Amino acid sequence: MKINHTTQKIQISIRELAQISTKNKVEVERSIGLSNRIRAGIGRDAHKTYQDKVKKINKNFKTEYQVKYDVKCQGWIISISGRADVVYEEKDEVIVEEIKSTTTKFNSNDEIAKDYIKQLQLYAHGFILRNKKVSCNMVIYDILNDQYHSIPIKVEDQVQFINKQVKSIIDYHVKIINENLISKKRFQTVNFPYENYRPNQEKLINFTFKALEREDCILISAPSGMGKTIGTLYPSIKFALQNNLRIFIATSKTTQQRIYEESLKIMTKNKGKFNSIILTAKEKICNNVEFNCDPTVCRYLENYLNYDISKSVNILLTKNVLNSRIIKREANKKMICAFELSLDASLGCDIIVGDYNYIFHPQVRLRRFFDAPYNNSIVIIDEAHNLVQRAIEYYSPSISQDDIILTKRHLRITKLPNRLTKSGITTFNRLSKYISNFDSTIEKGGKWKTQIVEINPKITIGIQKDLDLFVLEYVREFTIRHKIIPSPKDPIIEFAEKLNYFNSILKVSSTPEFSQLYKGEEKSLEIFCKSAALKLSKQINGFHSAIAQSATLFPLEYFQKMLGFPDEALKEEYGSVFPKENQLRMTYPFISTKYHDRSHYEDDISNLILKSIKYKKGNYLVFFPSFKYLKSVSDKLRKHSMDTRLLIQEPNMSEKKRKHFLKKLQEDKQGYLMLGVHGGIFSEGVDFMGDMAIGVFIIGPGLPAYTFEQELRKKYFEDKWKKGFKYAYRNPGMNKVIQAAGRVFRSERDKGFVVLIGQRFETSFYSEVLPKDWVITSQKYPEEIIREFWSINKDLEIMKTTSLDSLIQY
Known part of the structure; x- marks a missing residue:
C-alpha cells in the first residue's frame, strides 16, 4: 500500500483492502502447522489441479487474471488492483473464483473466511463497474479428504465497504501522524533513573547520544559494574521517542533479557512513558500441553484466528513492560495463542527485547519488521561478542547420512500406501548416494577426514524439488488417514525444511567466506561459513544506528570486522571501575x-x-x-x-x-x-x-x-x-x-x-x-x-x- 498525502492518492491491493483488520492473522493462518513453503506448495498444487480441470471444460478460462479499477472517496483517488485465481465467461456471465486449501471446515462466519469472501467480492466489483453480469464461487480444497467443493458467494456492491475501509486507512494514518507528535513529547518523561552516575557512565551516555544524532554505529567495551545497560538504554529510549524510532535489543541468553526487563521496569517506575516487550520463544510461551501449531489440534490457535485480537493487544499495551507471564495470563483468559498475541502486541511497542535469532537469523527473523526498510529502528546488541559465532552457525548448515537414515526409518513405520513410501525412500536414497560419492575425496590414512568439495546445486535442488512433491503427497495422505496434518516436528517435514535451508545457503556460498565441505567421519555435507561479517553488515547497515556492547568486546577493531560494522563506526573502551x-x-x-x-x-x-x-x-x-x-x-x-x-x-x-x-x-x-x-x-x-x-x-x-x-x-x-x-x-x-x-x-x-x-x-x-x-x-x-x-x-x-x-x- 502506498499513500501520498500531497496528491491524495492511495494505491492498494485487493488483498490489503480486504485484510485491514485481519492482516496479521492471515499471515499466521498461512504459516501455522506446516512451514510457509510447504503450505504454499499445497496451495499451488490445489490451484493447478482445479485450474487444469476447468480448462478442459471452458476454453475462455483465464488464471491469475488482473483486476484493476479506481474509485473516489472523501476527495481521494484510490487505485485498487489484484489477480483473481480463475476468471471465465459462461452464457454472457463472468464467473470469478478463488481457490483456498484448508484443513478445517470452511465457515463463512470465521474472521479469515470473511476476509477471503471479501476479496472475491472486491474482484467481482471490478467487473460490475464495467457493467458486467458477475457470479462468484469460493472453491475449497479439503486437504483432509482430498476433495474440492464450490460455494456460491453473493455478489454485492462494494462502494460502501470501500469507503469504510479507505476512511479507516486515512483516519489511521492521521492518527499515526498525531501520535508521532505526542510521542515526541514522551521523551521528556524519560529521565536517568538514579541519583548519581557510576564512574564513566555519564561519559557513555553522552557518547551514545551523539552517535544516535549522527546515525553512527558504535562498539563499546565496558566492564561489569559500570552500568553499561542503562548507559546505552537510557539515551536510546530518549532519542527514539523524540524521533519516532523503535528500539530492538538483541540478546544471546534469557538472563540478559531479565536484566533488560528489570532496567525497563526501573525506568517506567521513574515515570518514563513507553511500551516494551520481552519476546519469549514459541515453545516456551506455548499455552498448550503439546506443542503443535495447527488449529485442528490447538484450540488456542483456533480461537486466536477467530478472535478480535485488538481487544487483548489494547489491554496489554496498558502495561509498560510486557513479559511472558503477563502475556500468558491474558492469552489464557481469552484461550488464544500466547506467542501470536506477543507478536501482535510487539507492533505497538517502542522497545522489543529478544534473542539474536529474531533479528539476525535469515530464516527466523521477524519479517513483519524486517521485510520492509527498517531505518526507523535502533538495535542494541548485548554481549555482542557472542553474535560472531552465532551468526557463523546461521550460515553453516549441513546434511548427514544419519539425518537421512532417521527420516527413512520414520517413513517406514508411518502407515502409508506402499507406492508413496517407496517414492519417498527412492528420493532419500538419491540424496544418500550423492553424499556417498564424496567418500572418495577422503584420503585413507590422510591427515584430515574433511575435504573441500564442490556441491552441485542442480543435483541437491533437483532432489529437493522431488522431495517437496513427495512431501505434498505425504501431507495429504497423512491428513486423510489421521484426520490431522503432520506436526511441525514431524521428521519428514523437518528434513524437507532442513534440505531447503541447506540449498538456500548453498545458492549464496560461492563467495570466499564460504567453503563446501565433505566430512568423512560424520558422512555429511556442510556449507562452512568462515566469517558472517558480510551477511551481518547488510543487516547492520539497515538500521538507523547499531550499538554493540560487551564487557569483553576487545580488541574493538577485531570485533568491528567480525560483526560487519562499517569502517567509520565509533569505538569506545572503558576501564574497570572496581577497586x-x-x-x-x-x-x-x-x-x-x-x-x-x-x-x-x-x-x-x-x-x-x-x-x-x-x-x-x-x-x-x-x-x-x-x-x-x-x-x-x-x-x-x-x-x-x-x-x-x-x-x-x-x-x-x-x-x-x-x-x-x-x-x-x-x-x-x-x-x-x-x-x-x-x-x-x-x-x-x-x-x-x-x-x-x-x-x-x-x-x-x-x-x-x-x-x-x-x-x-x-x-x-x-x-x-x-x-x-x-x-x-x-x-x-x-x-x-x-x-x-x-x-x-x-x-x-x-x-x-x-x-x-x-x-x-x-x-x-x-x-x-x-x-x-x-x-x-x-x-x-x-x-x-x-x-x-x-x-x-x-x-x-x-x-x-x-x-x-x-x-x-x-
Whole structure:
C-alpha cells in the first residue's frame, strides 16, 4: 500500500483492502502447522489441479487474471488492483473464483473466511463497474479428504465497504501522524533513573547520544559494574521517542533479557512513558500441553484466528513492560495463542527485547519488521561478542547420512500406501548416494577426514524439488488417514525444511567466506561459513544506528570486522571501575600448556592450584582448553588431600545439572574446586556473585582446536587482512580468557585473584589483546602472593587437610 498525502492518492491491493483488520492473522493462518513453503506448495498444487480441470471444460478460462479499477472517496483517488485465481465467461456471465486449501471446515462466519469472501467480492466489483453480469464461487480444497467443493458467494456492491475501509486507512494514518507528535513529547518523561552516575557512565551516555544524532554505529567495551545497560538504554529510549524510532535489543541468553526487563521496569517506575516487550520463544510461551501449531489440534490457535485480537493487544499495551507471564495470563483468559498475541502486541511497542535469532537469523527473523526498510529502528546488541559465532552457525548448515537414515526409518513405520513410501525412500536414497560419492575425496590414512568439495546445486535442488512433491503427497495422505496434518516436528517435514535451508545457503556460498565441505567421519555435507561479517553488515547497515556492547568486546577493531560494522563506526573502551586493591592478577609462565607439552606439566599445575587455594576457604574455578586436559589434571588432583571438594564439568551437561552445580557453589560454604573448559557454560555468561568464586586459574590461552575448518578460517583471514592466526586462533582464544577471568569480579565488593598459567601469557603477542587496565605481574611463587593478598584483606584462614577420595563430586 502506498499513500501520498500531497496528491491524495492511495494505491492498494485487493488483498490489503480486504485484510485491514485481519492482516496479521492471515499471515499466521498461512504459516501455522506446516512451514510457509510447504503450505504454499499445497496451495499451488490445489490451484493447478482445479485450474487444469476447468480448462478442459471452458476454453475462455483465464488464471491469475488482473483486476484493476479506481474509485473516489472523501476527495481521494484510490487505485485498487489484484489477480483473481480463475476468471471465465459462461452464457454472457463472468464467473470469478478463488481457490483456498484448508484443513478445517470452511465457515463463512470465521474472521479469515470473511476476509477471503471479501476479496472475491472486491474482484467481482471490478467487473460490475464495467457493467458486467458477475457470479462468484469460493472453491475449497479439503486437504483432509482430498476433495474440492464450490460455494456460491453473493455478489454485492462494494462502494460502501470501500469507503469504510479507505476512511479507516486515512483516519489511521492521521492518527499515526498525531501520535508521532505526542510521542515526541514522551521523551521528556524519560529521565536517568538514579541519583548519581557510576564512574564513566555519564561519559557513555553522552557518547551514545551523539552517535544516535549522527546515525553512527558504535562498539563499546565496558566492564561489569559500570552500568553499561542503562548507559546505552537510557539515551536510546530518549532519542527514539523524540524521533519516532523503535528500539530492538538483541540478546544471546534469557538472563540478559531479565536484566533488560528489570532496567525497563526501573525506568517506567521513574515515570518514563513507553511500551516494551520481552519476546519469549514459541515453545516456551506455548499455552498448550503439546506443542503443535495447527488449529485442528490447538484450540488456542483456533480461537486466536477467530478472535478480535485488538481487544487483548489494547489491554496489554496498558502495561509498560510486557513479559511472558503477563502475556500468558491474558492469552489464557481469552484461550488464544500466547506467542501470536506477543507478536501482535510487539507492533505497538517502542522497545522489543529478544534473542539474536529474531533479528539476525535469515530464516527466523521477524519479517513483519524486517521485510520492509527498517531505518526507523535502533538495535542494541548485548554481549555482542557472542553474535560472531552465532551468526557463523546461521550460515553453516549441513546434511548427514544419519539425518537421512532417521527420516527413512520414520517413513517406514508411518502407515502409508506402499507406492508413496517407496517414492519417498527412492528420493532419500538419491540424496544418500550423492553424499556417498564424496567418500572418495577422503584420503585413507590422510591427515584430515574433511575435504573441500564442490556441491552441485542442480543435483541437491533437483532432489529437493522431488522431495517437496513427495512431501505434498505425504501431507495429504497423512491428513486423510489421521484426520490431522503432520506436526511441525514431524521428521519428514523437518528434513524437507532442513534440505531447503541447506540449498538456500548453498545458492549464496560461492563467495570466499564460504567453503563446501565433505566430512568423512560424520558422512555429511556442510556449507562452512568462515566469517558472517558480510551477511551481518547488510543487516547492520539497515538500521538507523547499531550499538554493540560487551564487557569483553576487545580488541574493538577485531570485533568491528567480525560483526560487519562499517569502517567509520565509533569505538569506545572503558576501564574497570572496581577497586584495584580487591583484584589480584598474575601470570605463571614457568610451564608450557602447548598441546605436545601438556603431559609434562600436569603435576606442576595441580600442585600450584593446591598451594594457592589453602589460604582461604571458598570456591575456586579452573578452566582448561579441552575436556581431555581437564581429566588429566583432575586425575592428578585426586591423588592429593585437601578440604576443598571437586566439581567437574561434563560434556553436554543438561540445564538441570548446570543449575545444580551453581546452586552448590552458591549455598555450600565448605568450598569447591570447580574444573571446567574455556568457552563453556561456566566460563561465560554466568554471574558468580559475591563469594561464589574467589579465585580462577586459567590454563593456556584457550585457542580453538587445530582442525581442517579452523585452518580454512585462518587462510581466509590471512588473505583478507593478513591476520590469519590472530583472527582465527589468538583473538577468539584470548576472548575466552577474558570471559573466564571476569567470573570472579562481578561487583565492586568482590575480592579475588586470577592466575594465567602458561608461557604464552608472558609474550606480547598474547598480552597485547588483554584489557589495558589489567595490572598483571609475573610470579614464580604465586601462592605466596595469594597468601599476602588474603592476609592484607584480613581474611586469612588456614584450611585443615582431609582425604579427598570421599569428597569428589561430578
